[in-house]
Every structure is written in structure tokens, then in C-alpha cells.
Amino acid sequence: MSFSIYSENQFSWTPQTNPWVFSEYSMMWFKSYRITFACLSRMKIYRYPWTRLYGTSQTTVDSSEIKTFVALAHRWWDEQGVYAPLHSMNDLRVPFIRDNLLKTVAHHQPGKPLSGMKILDVGCGGGLLTEPLGRLGASVIGIDPVDENIKTAQHHKSFDPVLEKRIEYRACSLEEIVEETAETFDAVVASEVIEHVIDLETFIQCCYQVLKFGGSLFITTVNKTQLSYALGIVFSEQIAGIVPKGTHTWEKFVSPEKLESILESNGLSVHTVAGMLYNPFSGYWHWSENTSLNYAAHAVKSMRQEPPVPAGFVFTGKTEELHDKDSINPGVQEELKK
């Protein structure tokens, strides 16, 4: 049943209809990101009414799938479990965020270096990155389209009175809160999210809108290279089981060059791009010169106004189709890049 919805929404997914993909994990992951896509499609409808509408059926989450959500939702906080690589990634991403934010302030309170900062964690999942940021003193809002993830995150922070005060979770997508939170955040964190988003351009624009002037955007994601296919998909998902099967789709990976161009064209000036490498034997991440697998980026909002809207309108239809065409044929995008 979900089959047909995919083929309507994203024509590219035909390569994905291999039987092995539809294990329980992939059902859950595809479902949760289908919700995101549905929201994004709706948003597209409002802003660009002349773009083609792909029938989006409302999300009626299957009761059988609730169990899958719950089963996996509990796994977020097992440091040696399925999400262990994300836990150990905190050793890189928290200092990355913290140090770059500390550069923007003259003094900071010892013990609470990020106090006074408002941070948005998009796609927070179970709150793995949200909690350390809260412990460092920031006021954090964590959002995730999957209800169960938010429930797990709420439950986990409920035991710690300090975190209860500093962190707020909401089950929604970024577009839904753009209006009410325009220009309110000192930092937006989108860690391991953009490789699951269908419309990166819009996503970045929303990030731009919610950031204060001079605010920072932190992104960590996977590069789109042959190496990332071999190691990130084939090895990690299918062979070694480091990442649950079906979590990622290679077509949706974003190269640093593409990300940089989207960021720059949307008023965010890129300060840092750094490669990250995971050692599956030790379980630790390391910074690296090499960005061909995972990488982190830091960009700062540096243009006061949005890029002129009419220009965007004229080209959007084409860019949307361009994106769609890209997703049909991944090879094309590579050629386009060259």
C-alpha cells in the first residue's frame, strides 16, 4: 500500500522497491520521512501554487507501525545499541557547536557556557544532541516529525529538573514553526537530517528565516560519493549493521559543494566545512581533512533580507522539476556537477 504512495510522490523511488528494503526499520524510516515530505509538499502548495501537486494522502499511521515506532523509540538512549554511532558523534558535534558559538560572545559563564542562547534542534529524534546542549546552559527547542521520538525525548528529560526547564520538545516539522519563530534563534542545528529531506532548498530557507541575524546554522550529513555508497550504504547498512537497513538513500545524500552553493545563495555564509570519520572498531568519530564520507558545516546568517521572491517564483517550477529529474536519474546529477 505504501508502495503506490511512493511512486506518486517521488518517482525516483522505483530503484528502492527491492524486497530487502522493506524490513520493519525501513518501513518506519520511510514512513516518518514521508510525513516530512507530506508537510513539505503542502508547504510547496501554499507558496508556489502553480507547481504540480502530487497527491499526498494524509498520514494515517498504521497501528502495526506504532509498535515499530515504540520498539525503536526505546532504542534511542541505549548507548551501546542501534544508535551508538550517534551517541559517540556527540564527542565531535557538541564541541563543534559549542566552540563556534562561544566565538560569538565575549564572556561566558563557567559551567554554563551556552547560557542565554536559544537553539533549535531540527530532527532531534530522541534528544541525543538536544540534551548536551541543554546541559551547557542553552534554551533548546527540539522538533521532530515523529511523535514517538518526541515522546521518548520528553520522557528521558523528565527525570532531570535542569533539562526540564531548558529544553522544550514539539512534534512538528520545521515549516510549521517558521511563522511563529521567525528570527528568534541564535543557532539552528540540523544534524543527520538533510539527507532525509526532500526539498533541501526550502529547508535551508526555513532555517534562514528562523535564525537571528548573525546566527549560526550547524549541519552534519553524509557526502554523495562512490565511497559513501560503498561504505555508508553497502557496508554500514547491509553488511555490518552499523546503521539500520533502509535508513539512508544514496540519492538524497548532499555533497559539500552543493550544500555550500545552496547556503550561499540563501544568505548563509559558510565558515567551516570539516570531514568526520567513524571508526567502527573503536566506536569513535574523528575529525578529518577528507569530506567524502561524513562532514559537518557551519554557516552564519549574513544577509538581512531574503533573496527576492519574484525571481524565486519564476525559477521555482524549473528548479522543482530539476530536482525531480535529478532524483529520477542519479547519474544525471553527477554529470551536471561535472
Added chain:
Amino acid sequence: AAPAAAGRGPLLSCRRWSGAKADTLYDVVVSGGGLVGTAMACALGHDIHFSDKKILLLEAGPKKVWEKLPETYSNRVSSISPGSATLLSSFGAWDHICNMRYRAFRRMQVWDACSEALIMFDKDNLDDMGYIVENDVIMRALTKQLEAVSDRVTVLYRSRAVGYTWPYPFTMADSSPWVHITLGDGSTLQTKLLIGADGHNSGVRQAAGIQNVSWSYDQSAVVATLHLSEATENNVAWQRFLPSGPIALLPLSDTLSSLVWSTSHEHAAELVGMDEEKFVDTVNSAFWSDANHTDLIDAAGSLLQSAVAFLKPTKVSARQMPPSVARVDAKSRVLFPLGLGHAAEYVRPRLALIGDAAHRVHPLAGQGVNMGFGDVSSLVRHLSAAAFNGKDLGSMSHLTGYETDRQRHNTALLAATDLLKRLYSTRAAPLVLLRTWGLQATNAVSPLKEQIIAFAS
């Protein structure tokens, strides 16, 4: 298990712990207010990344009130290595010690009673090898620094923990993730990390079910404060290995030294019971008498010695004699039993062991409290980095870093000390020969001695 997370709101009180809502939640609780436990609480309290954290120190005994430094020296002293001194100065306790009293020593002579072999440790540069400080002085300095951070560190005296409840692994959604501690007066508290510093009979370690390898030595240590016959520079630490056990003389002042004599239980009881004159004579003859020498060993020893002198003509270590003792302080003779202990695991989720709770060692190398202070240094370093990264303090990821760090060092030292104790507890000729030659050879190889000093610092 029912998917509890789906239906209910945040869990504040659970059927297991009623009143959990009212419990204070601490970031770190240190159980045991001895030298190592107090140093831990102090170091965390002064750490910059712990500025907004709540720390609690639980001590079973009463608070010691000091008006001023007593004139008589205490009989319990510790040899503080330079590394430990660095730790103590990192949070300002060393300055207090300097203002009270301590004795630096520059040289250490260790020799055998059964032969002429000896080893002399000294630093070529004018650095101190170590410091002899009374335990009471160290405690006083630590307590003063603890009071300086009383906004972050709370100390509960006369509080003994009687029960611990450990957190379930993450999958039990309904249960509190913290460690719950019940005190003797019935009150309870919760903590994100429990540090066990409660000595070699650690209640924390037993409650956690951590395996402990331990055995008692057939020895007790006798300590006393001795008055020397004449005032000397007194900056040398002396230790002689008698067949019954090592006897050590540690400098306290120009006229005073501290005695630590490990010997059999019967002999120890005898020493503590005998009258003062006889005791003084026994101590002097223990250091000076050559009654245990045998011709065979003497001949073998001088053979190697001439070989060494031939190869390294410049270095000559003649055996020096320690100062002679005139009297002993009244009521300063005390004995306590000795043993070895080592915990199989130093850490569990939300639990870390430091000091004697993790390892117990023979005093012959003067390393006991230094190993404990080394544990404090390492754990504070790991916890500070974790706090600056916003990590959950009880997370195993950095606790295992501390465990690996310290187990490597402590296991080696424990094994070496035990080996030395056994090697020197015998009169059997082959072993005496082995250790004589071994000691002489080690004495001749300066880089090796430097390594030993570095390891024990």
C-alpha cells in the same frame, strides 16, 4: 513490557520509591570523607566546568575541629609524591600544607638486611623526591579548601549510606535513571554519579557486587614518632628489608622521624607492648645490626659490586647509616593489619571507585595514598571534559576511560609491590642471592632508577 512511554507523562514517582519527587538530585555524590574522598570532592568543587553542579560528600565520622596545629606530631604520616603535590596545589590545598608543616626529602636509601646490597634513589637536579606530611595536616588543608567552595559542595558528617539502589538499564522506561542512596537516618537522595571512596572494606563496592581480589598479609604495621639522638639535616628516607618485613624511617623535622615497621602480627604486638627503652634499642639494632649477613651472600655481593665498579668507575654507593634513635613519643605506637586488594572493575554505569576502595597496597613502597590521588587526578580530568561537552556524568563512555587509565598503572604497581614483599620475606639463600644481585644491578643502571622514580611520582 507495556509501552509505557506512549501513554503516561513524565514519571516522577514510581511504585518502588515513594517520595522520589522530594529527593534532592545531586550531580555527584562522593561516599567516604577520607584523604582521597575529600580530595575528590575538593577537586570537583574547584573545577571550572563544575561551576553549576551540585556535589555532596558523605562522611560517617564527625567533623574534626582544629583550633591550631598541635605541637606533637601525629603518628600517621604519608609520603606524598610530586604528582600528588601537583594535584593538591591545583585546588590550593598545598599552600595550606606549606603553611602548616611538611618535610621534603631528596634521597631514599633502600637496603637489605641479609646482604650489603643497597639502592640509592636521588634526583640529580635539586628537585624534591617526595614530601612527608602528617595525614591530619593533609585533611585540615583539604577541609579548608572544601569550605571555600561550600556553595557547590555540601558535606554531610555523621552520615553513613546504608542502602543503594542502582538504575535499571535504559529499556525499563518506568524506572528512575539515577542512583538512589538511603542514609542511616532514613533520608534518601539521588545522584547522577556515585563515587565510592570508602576504604578497603568499601560498602559501595560490595553493594554493587563488584568482585574484589584480596588477601591479608601475615603482617601488621607498627607506626611511631621517634626522637633522633642528634639534630641532622634529616632529608633522607630510609628503608631496610628485614626478613620479618621492611622497617622505614621517614623524616619529619630536624629531630623527629616517623617509623613504619611492617612485621609479623606477634612481633608487632610485642613491639607496641614493650617498654620505651627496649623499643628504641630494637629499632636501632634493626637498622644497624648485620646479624643476618651470611658469608656466601657477602662474597657474591662483593663480586658483583667489583664488577660494577670496574664498568662504572665513577659511581660509588657506599652504604650510609640512618640516624640513631634516642626516644619514642609516648602513646605514639599503634599497629594496624596489612593486606592487598584490587577491585575487578573500577566503574559501573553511574558508579566509580577511587582510592582504597579500588586498590589496597602494602606500605613498603609508600604508594597507597599516591595511587588514590592519581585516581582523583584522572577521574577529575575525565569528568571535567565530560561536563564541558554536556555529557551525562554517569555515562560509561568516559568512566571506562578513567578505568583503563588507572587500572593499567595500579595493577602494575600492585603486582610489583606484592612481588617485592614476597621476595624480601625470606632468608632462603637462592632468593637472597637473586635479590642481592638484582638490587645491585638496578642501582648501577641510572636510567632504570629514573624510570622507577618517574613511575612512582
